[in-house]
Amino acid sequence: MIFEKETTTVEFVRRPNRFQGYVMIDGEEELVHVPNTGRCKEILIPGCKVLLRAEDGANRKTRFSLIAGYKGNKLINIDSQAPNKIVDEALKNKKIKGLEKYNNICREKTFGKSRFDFKLSNDDGEEYYLEVKGVTLEENGHSRFPDAPTERGRKHLLELIDVVNTRKGAGVIFVIQMEGITTFSPNDDTDKAFGDALRFAKENGVDIFAYSCKVTETSIELTDKVEIIL
Incomplete structure (x- = not known):
């Protein structure tokens, strides 16, 4: 399955709740959507690299969804869809x-x-x-x-x-x-x-x-x- 939307890799900061995360984009913290209800604690570690997918929904509150994270050199997809x-x-x-x-x-x-x-x-x-x-x-x-x-x-x-x-x-x-x-x-x-x-x-x-x-x-x-x- 090829991703239709553009993706980019950034630094992960924190996850205040199940569906929200903060990442660093162009030197500033930005809120992103996390499409996974699991804990993912061993993946979403502050400072790790994560993969964002650009979103364009008219009613969205965030520009990106966090769909994967690097655990060492291993890329793990966490998109529940x-x-x-x-x-x-x-x-x-x-x-x-x-x-x-x-x-x-x-x-x-x-x-x-x-x-x-x-x-x-x-x-x-x-x-x-x-x-x-x-x-x-x-x-x-x-x-x-x-x-x-x-x-x-x-x-x-x-x-x-x-x-x-x-x-x-x-x-x-x-x-x-x-x-x-x-x-x-x-x-x-x-x-x-x-x-x-x-x-x-x-x-x-x-x-x-x-x-x-x-x-x-x-x-x-x-x-x-x-x-x-x-």
């Missing part, structure tokens, strides 16, 4: 192993009272519901999710079991928004309930996928399948 776009592109290009047979791809579809990121189907009448989770937390090549407790995420996993119980396919894909990742696990230290739900979902027929991404200052795309350790 990116994973669904990345998966949409990957599904169309048949890059997710196990889901290649689905040629009809629909976004934001409901099943019962639940809404999932994707509903997939094919000409044989098979249906599959897919939930997407973006991952930004890593240490020494090992990635984990979530970086903050998520009751909503746990609920999604249990709802996917409901799909499986109707003899339809269901899965969750963890989009690791960086390169150089070898393994993925649920972050039991932060949210044991989510980890338990993920393991329970796996035991009840829900597929679990984890893929890393190639990330640059102008693009991001799904690349390598990552080993899952539950």
